[in-house]
Each structure stands twice: as structure tokens, then as C-alpha cells.
Amino acid sequence: MTVKAYELRRQVARSTSKHRWGPGLGKLALWAFLIGMAAALLFPIVIAFLGSFKSNAELTAGATFLPSEWHFSNYGEVWEQAHFSTYTWNSAFISVFSTIGTLLIASLAAYAVDRMDFLGKKTYVILQSATMFISIGAVVLRPQFELMVNLGLHTSLWSVILILISGHASTFFILLSFMKGIPKDLDESAMIDGCSRLWTYSRIILPLLAPGLGVAGLFAFRHAWNEYILPLVFTMSQPNLQVLTVGLAGLRYGISSAAQTHYMMAGACLSILPLLLAYVLANKSFMQMTAGSVKG
């Protein structure tokens, strides 16, 4: 086949592929499906958002879509009386510090594994991948709690932060794949100029790793912010240390006998809000993260 004929065939193929969705009815059904899916996935979020402005009586009676009267005060009440200000602060505290710690420790390890030769490197990598596959569930929380008692950390959120940081295997592998994309000559020439490894790591590797740190950080932050069982177990008897997920679930068994559905809705929206804002601003990074994990 000549080049020209091949070009022609490609053109034909392209012109037909434009109509792959078929005319009229098929296209309509397709759009109906796509929009229906979007509506179904957004539905609970929209209902929670609208519900957060309703009175408890209106929610209990059901039957309305839009609030008959917009009770913006729900948010103030849930923030003050239901202690969501404390929960938010605690959530932010563990999420920020566990993200920083995870990135620091995982990037140090990824730098060593990619650029250096050391004893037990293979074992280390196998160990990290094993931790991602082996799971014995809540069993580990008990020895972890005993360890924290011995360290005197069981009454502080640092215990939760340390345990969150210890689960850095996925961050390590993400950063490792980003590390492989950084040309080796840069840090090698710095080393030849007499710079120490630590200097090279902090001044050359870390800045170049920034895009990787950004997406992996987002991932780690989301994980910490959304974590439920770990902070639940560690703060069961310490309400002032509880995070948003734990505090919100606690509303189901509220102190007062009647269910405070309006607080639950407002609390849920408050818990979602920070991540939702981050997602609106940087949804490409969130999605890049997930997509990248296939290739990694």
C-alpha cells in the first residue's frame, strides 16, 4: 500500500468514527444514561446539602425537596453546641501532620531506593509492598494502642498521626515512580561537586519532586481526613480529641433522646466541605493520582 492510500484510509476511518455514537435516538439514550448516572451520584450530596438548612421537624416529616425555610443557624449550632469546631480542628491537625510526615518519610526512602545501593534494599521494597496486601483488620489496633500507652501517647492525637504515617507504602511507591522521572545527572553532578546526600535530597530532589509530592500529599490528606475506625478506637473515651468522622457518627447516638437529623446533615456537609473545595480547585490532580496508580 502506498503512503497516500494509507492516508486516505485513515481519513475514511476518521470520518466514519465521528458518527460512532450513531444518529438521533441512540445519541439521546446515551445522553439520558450519562446524565442519569450523574444525577444518581450527585443525589445524596445534594439532599444532604439541602437538608442541612431544614429544621429537624421538617426533616423528620420528610416530603420536601427544598427547605421551606432556610435555617442557616444549623451550621452555627452544630459548630458551637455539637462541638464541630473541636472536631474540625482535630481533623485538620491529624491530616496536616500525618501528610507532612508521610511525604517526608516516603520521599527519603524513595530517594534511597532509586539512587543508592544498600544492604537489604530488595527486602525493604518487598516489605513495603507486602504491607499493602496483608490485612488482619482491626486486630492491629490493639497492639498499636498498647505501644502508644507505653510511649505515653495514648492521650494525644500524635498516636493517630504516627500510625497514619506508618501506612506510607502507597505514597512510597507513588513517589518512587515520580523519582524515576527525574534525570540522574542533576544530583550526580551535585554529588561530584562535593555536596552531601542530605543537601542533594533537600535542595535538588525535593524541588524536582514537587508535582509528585503534590498529588501524593493530596492522597494522604484525603486518607487521613476520611479515616474513621483508627481515630474512633483511639479517642473513644476522649471526646475532646475526636475528629469529624467520629463526632458525626456519634450524633446517631446523641445525648438527647430525639435524633438530631438537621445536625447530622449540617455536620456531614461541614465534614465534606474542605475536601470538596480542594476537589473543585484541583480535581485534575485528584484524578491524575488515581490514574497514575495504574501505571506505577
Next chain:
Amino acid sequence: MHQIKRKLPGFWFTLPSLTLTVVLGVYPILWAMRFMFFDYQGFGAERFVGFANFDRLFSDREFGTSVANTFVYAGGKLALTLPLSLLLAVLLNRAFRGRNLLRAIYFLPTIISASVMSIVFFILFNSYNGVINQFLLKLGVIDDSIAWLGPDKAMLTAILIAVWGAVGNYMLLFIAGLQGIPADVYESASLDGANGAQKFWFITIPMLGPVLQMVMMLAIINSLKGYESIMVLTEGGPIGKTEVMFLYVYKLFFPISTSGSSDVQQIGYGSAVGFATAVIVGVVTLVYFAASKRLNRLY
């Protein structure tokens, strides 16, 4: 000596990571592997009982039910999530107006906490005044309120919620895989007169093979392990209908007083059950691995 000196820096750089992994990751597993041979209630004396915990495990009806429930839950979630997310991925892999917005909407549920959304769903699925029943009643799809969280429907509800949270994630993984398939292959198939369905079965699926296998593996492990959402939604109830095995392990260690089971911590037995669940997940993974390898040879 020089050799060792050259190899030291790498060791120092991995030391923080290694320490945390060993102390908070490996040690707890070894701890459990010791205690599964003991009778221990969280305080007082621990008593060596040999394999007694495993004898109990094999005759434990509740554990058997929880394993069966886990497979129903994971199977149901996978059976709905994977085809749906693959379909969405194929549809959204084409260029058209609004594609990015749709992708962003489909992915949105995956960034939200499962426990927070389970609270919301708990309210929405309420049989008496829940929005879902009222919506369906108004549309005329159903005549009577459905007890979504009752014994008959609770598992279905839990699965639907899991699908809601997972579809966007797997859609995105599939899109990443689809983008690795060169457009030429589709073009030449079109020239040979292949229709959409044929192209899907004979090009998309085989070419997606490696990604599909990895995503399936991830999906299987994740759905067997997940219990956070069920814990918030139903606590395994009503009457144990949604009790999955990892939730059962949790309750042995941290008894939930409202659920009616005993309030005593059962550290020894819990460790044995935890070990058994890890083995079950491991066996399923290995079986899947072997099966997908055989499939590879067939293609």
C-alpha cells in the same frame, strides 16, 4: 570496610520508614500470631490454649455467616461496579463537550469519607421518612415503603452504597488503561467493517487485559476488606444480615454494646479470626492470580 561505608547512606535514608513499618506494621501482626494461641480478655491473665481458638473458629456459625456475607457483599459490589465503570470509561474516553464535567461528577463520591456518607445514606434510606422511599413512591415505582435497612434489604442497600462510592474510581482506572490503546487499531478494525460491539469485545477487552487484571485484583482486595461503611450504616445488623468478616473481627476486639453480642473483649479468639480472614483474602487473591494467568495464555 569501604563497601560498607558506601552502602550506609541508603540505609540511613530508609531507616525512619523501616522503623515505623516494623514497629507499627509488622510487630502487630506478630503480636496477633502469638495471641491466637492464647485465651486473653484484655486484662488479667493470659492462658496458653494451643489450637483451641481454631477449633472454636471452625464451629463458629457467626464467623461462617460473616464469611458468606463478605462474599455476597464483595461479589455484589464487583458485579455492579466493574461493568458500570467500564461502560462509563468507554463512553467518556471519546472527545465531546461536557466530558470533563461528567468525569469530575462521577469521580466526586470517591473523595468523600465512606463513614460520613453512610450517615447521610442512613437518613436517606430510612423506611418511614427517608427521601429515597418518598421519591420512589411519588414516581409510582413502588406502592409501599421499602424497609431498606431491614433484614431482607440491608445487604442490598450496603452494596448500592458501596457501588456509589466506587464507580468513579474504577472508571478513572479504566480510562487510564483505555488511553494506552493506540487509535490505529480501532481505525483499521473500522475499515474491516467491525461494529461497535465487535470492537469492544475483540479490541478493547483484550488490549485492556493487563490493566483490567490489575484493577480487578485491587477491586477484589478492597471489597473484601471494606467494613467501615457497613459499621456506620448497620453495625452488621439487623440480626447479623450485613455482618462481614472484618467487622466481626472488630467487634471481638472492640465490642459494640448496642449490637447485643457479649461485651467482653476476646483478644485471643479475635486474633485467630483476624489471621483466618487474612488467609481467606490471601487465598482469594492467589486463586484470582492463577486464573488470570491461565486466561493470559488463552489470549
